[in-house]
Amino acid sequence: MGKILQIACCLVVFSAFIACDKDEVDNKIPYVRVDFRFYPYTTDSELASYGGIKMFSRQGYNGNGVFVCQFSMTDEPLFMAFDATCPLEQDTGFKTAVRIDEGSVLKLKCPKCGTVFDLKNEGRGGGTRLTRYGIRPLGYKIYYQVYS
Numbered sequence: 001m002g003k004i005l006q007i008a009c010c011l012v013v014f015s016a017f018i019a020c021d022k023d024e025v026d027n028k029i030p031y032v033r034v035d036f037r038f039y040p041y042t043t044d045s046e047l048a049s050y051g052g053i054k055m056f057s058r059q060g061y062n063g064n065g066v067f068v069c070q071f072s073m074t075d076e077p078l079f080m081a082f083d084a085t086c087p088l089e090q091d092t093g094f095k096t097a098v099r100i101d102e103g104s105v106l107k108l109k110c111p112k113c114g115t116v117f118d119l120k121n122e123g124r125g126g127g128t129r130l131t132r133y134g135i136r137p138l139g140y141k142i143y144y145q146v147y148s
Ligand SMILES: [Zn+2]
Pocket: 086, 087, 088, 089, 096, 110, 111, 112, 113, 114, 115
């Protein structure tokens, strides 16, 4: 009986720990269909090396744009895509797009509320995170598809 109590106590402590860790609020930006391609070795050469970032306009929620960035420091590229819509602008219909935070690596800043989102940390910022889209290689990795 003592053993069971001990395990139960551990579970309570453990779940409290998980609860504390989850201080993030889900982003309320509605789903939109996203489907476009990028070519990191030709047209979109900004994305050919680590820290590269490019905004694709007229994509994502409300056409606010989608940012694609490059993370990998090895030969195998690692890309991530984030919607430019600031998730903290719900009151005004999510019309505000974040911009590149000049002087910092892979961070985006909202011109309205000033929140900085760290793309190296899965787009987290302001107690939430940017909408993230999937990326898959196509055509023997000559180009990539961004999709929702
Ligand atoms: Zn904002």
